[in-house]
Amino acid sequence: MKITYPPFGDARIAIESFLRDFGHEVIPPPPSTNRTLSIGVKYAPEFACLPLKITLGNYIESIEKGADTILMLGGIGPCRFGYYAEVQRRILKDLGYDMDWIVLDLSNGWMNLFRSIKKIVNGNSVIKVIKALRLAWEKVLALDKIEKISRKARPFERYKGEVDNIVRETHKKLDQAGSISQVRQVLSEYRETMDSIIDEDSLEELVKIGIVGEFYVVLDHFTNFEIARRLGELGVWAENAFYIEDIVRIYLPLFRNKDIEERTRVALPYIKRSVGGEGQRTVAHTIEFAERGFDGVIHLSPFTCMPEIVAEGILERVSKDYDIPVLTLSIDEQTGLAGITTRIEAFIDMLKTKKRRRMAG
Amino acid sequence: MRIGIPRVLLFYRYYPMWKAFFEALGLEVVPSSITNKEIVDISVEKSVSEACIPIKLVYGHILDLKDKVDFIFLPRIVGLEYRTYMCPKFIGIPDMIRNASLDIPPIIDPTIDKRNSLTGFFKSFLELGRLFTKNSLKIIQAYTEGLKALKSYNEELRRGITPLDILDGKNYGGEDFNIKIGIVGHCYEIYDEFISGGMIKILNRLGVKVLSMEMIDWRAILREANVLPKKLFWTFGRELYGTARYFIRKGLVDGIIMVVAFGCGPDSLVRELIERDLTKPINFPEITITIDEHSSELGLITRLEAFVDMLIRRKQYEDNLSSVW
Structure with a gap:
């Protein structure tokens, strides 16, 4: 069994780590490129949302490398994500790829879920499973910290690409780390290096932007045109509303905690009920950023994403009520880098002027 | 009040x-x-x-x-x-x-x-x-x-009268024509004549009897949709899939028109399922009409005429075999 998975952002390192620990032969999907996208676009339904197209491209590129099994999530919800696996399975089958799918999906009954989990566990002992999961979880937490700190450090880097180089090196080390203490070691080394770059005293003067929206687009660097790096290079401290940890907590019931629901509560005056996906959370996170004194919010969504359209309709009012500028970027295969850069730069110029005026009193 | x-x-x-x-x-x-x-x-x-x-x-x-x-x-x-x-x-x-x-x-x-x-x-x-x-x-x-x-x-x-006849005082679908087409789409797209471009009217004029979801028993539709290995979790998705399957399996129609609003999320996937599962494998005539606020009636007429012509030819000269064979 040569297993592959849909990657999103840095989470690939953690996913690969635990699949490897279970003794699977893992075929990591090659990093997403424009080729990935065009393969996906070619075979996916025209109006499907972008994540479906990109992950389809990822599968095909992994299949070219020899993968024969795909690990995927499923579910029931108004958002299209729950049906991705079914549609992608048909497309790959019609293309002549007869793949073995492991879909973690409760809606097909406990037995099916149990069977899927059994396939992943691969006959390992309970102790080993728990150990592998704990290590993967530790890596998730480390990845999030690496990302958070890099956002803070990038505006202060001494030459272009300095932070990126360090992050890349750290990711490599993290991938190799075989125990929790090694992960912590890697993280503390990374912290030290970064501390020497970050100028704590001028942090407050930076323009601060919160990034909200649909989780795949927010977390996948290829899909969102590496927006965090671009913002950092423009001297902006961009913070995400959520990182991989939060997404795991939201979508895997095993890890769920109360904070997630607690955080969405502020959105209730605007949107009374969850509309699936990140719709309600997007509104909540925008309010949260406004209350934390951020200068602006960038709202990312895949084109035609249903929950995010609902959120977009409501954000206009939130933006007025909380006096926080919001820029919505909806992304699909037609989106060009130049268009995104222009809009981001204009947005930041506006925020900088606003901030300067406010600081001058 | x-x-x-x-x-x-x-x-x-x-x-x-x-x-x-x-x-x-x-x-x-x-x-x-x-x-x-x-x-x-x-x-x-x-x-x-x-x-x-x-x-x-x-x-x-x-x-x-x-x-x-x-x-x-x-x-x-x-x-x-x-x-x-x-x-x-x-x-x-x-x-x-x-x-x-x-x-x-x-x-x-x-x-x-x-x-x-x-x-x-x-x-x-x-x-x-x-x-x-x-x-x-x-x-x-x-x-x-x-x-x-x-x-x-x-x-x-269920008697074959469209909602427009009942609620808007129109007179569609009463007559019996030779060619029958099943419209698979949401009620708010088909029956809003401004956004559907008066599709039913045009088809009637072309000598086509229009069948739609509303004319079939709801439970029968859902039964059809339940054959999917993973059931669709959108009410409408189930209905569309079930309707298309019902039309085709019972041989009620000569062709299917899928009406999809531009940017419709569920339909983007449901359409794919209908095409891959139902129409393509048996070469069943199907056309997808995408509608939005920019759709023009003329473009619609051209496409519908071409589709209906194809159905007529198929019915008269080719029996049930398409020219592909």
Whole structure:
């Protein structure tokens, strides 16, 4: 069994780590490129949302490398994500790829879920499973910290690409780390290096932007045109509303905690009920950023994403009520880098002027 | 007191029920105008640009009702069946309208959720009725009236009459033509003649009898849809898939027209399933018509004529074998 998975952002390192620990032969999907996208676009339904197209491209590129099994999530919800696996399975089958799918999906009954989990566990002992999961979880937490700190450090880097180089090196080390203490070691080394770059005293003067929206687009660097790096290079401290940890907590019931629901509560005056996906959370996170004194919010969504359209309709009012500028970027295969850069730069110029005026009193 | 019901979304499915219910409670029911150019223009201006045209039209129809009524009825429809959902936009539309700075009368947005309850609509309507009267008995009576109206409306539809004949006084679909086409699409797209470009009218003129979902027994449709290994979790998705499968399996139609709104989320996937599972493997004639606020009637006529010509030729000269063979 040569297993592959849909990657999103840095989470690939953690996913690969635990699949490897279970003794699977893992075929990591090659990093997403424009080729990935065009393969996906070619075979996916025209109006499907972008994540479906990109992950389809990822599968095909992994299949070219020899993968024969795909690990995927499923579910029931108004958002299209729950049906991705079914549609992608048909497309790959019609293309002549007869793949073995492991879909973690409760809606097909406990037995099916149990069977899927059994396939992943691969006959390992309970102790080993728990150990592998704990290590993967530790890596998730480390990845999030690496990302958070890099956002803070990038505006202060001494030459272009300095932070990126360090992050890349750290990711490599993290991938190799075989125990929790090694992960912590890697993280503390990374912290030290970064501390020497970050100028704590001028942090407050930076323009601060919160990034909200649909989780795949927010977390996948290829899909969102590496927006965090671009913002950092423009001297902006961009913070995400959520990182991989939060997404795991939201979508895997095993890890769920109360904070997630607690955080969405502020959105209730605007949107009374969850509309699936990140719709309600997007509104909540925008309010949260406004209350934390951020200068602006960038709202990312895949084109035609249903929950995010609902959120977009409501954000206009939130933006007025909380006096926080919001820029919505909806992304699909037609989106060009130049268009995104222009809009981001204009947005930041506006925020900088606003901030300067406010600081001058 | 007057209550306004916008002619959007599930209007053509439930209006008789809503009307009977509110009238039994002593309210005057005012539906919004039939979609016209003005409504479309203001909708496009006020709404989120990325939304699909049916959702955009809610804005225009609500503004159309603005000065005519004391309340506007815009239910939040979460799900109509066990373990299914509506599209997220149906769940969020009252919130979108309320936060859109439109300066409109208060919106009444009861949550209609039939997913887990045996009581069906009753709970939602009981809550809804409480807004107008304290007398529970009266609400139950009104609800029964509503159900009765819905039942007779559905019976009429099953006889092959379109909702437009009943609600808008049109005369479609009564005659029997040689060519039969099944339209697979949402009621709010097909029966809003402005956005569907008067598709039924055009097809009638071309000598085609139009069949639609409303004319089949609902349970039969759902049975058809349940063959999917993973059941679709959108009520409408199930209905569309089931309808298409029913039409094809029972040999009721010569071809299928799929009507899809530009940017419709669930349909983007459901369409793919219908094509890959049902029509492509047996070369069944199918055309997809995408509609949005820019669709023109002329473009539509050309495409429908070509499709119908193809069906006629197929029927007359080729029997059931397509020229591919």
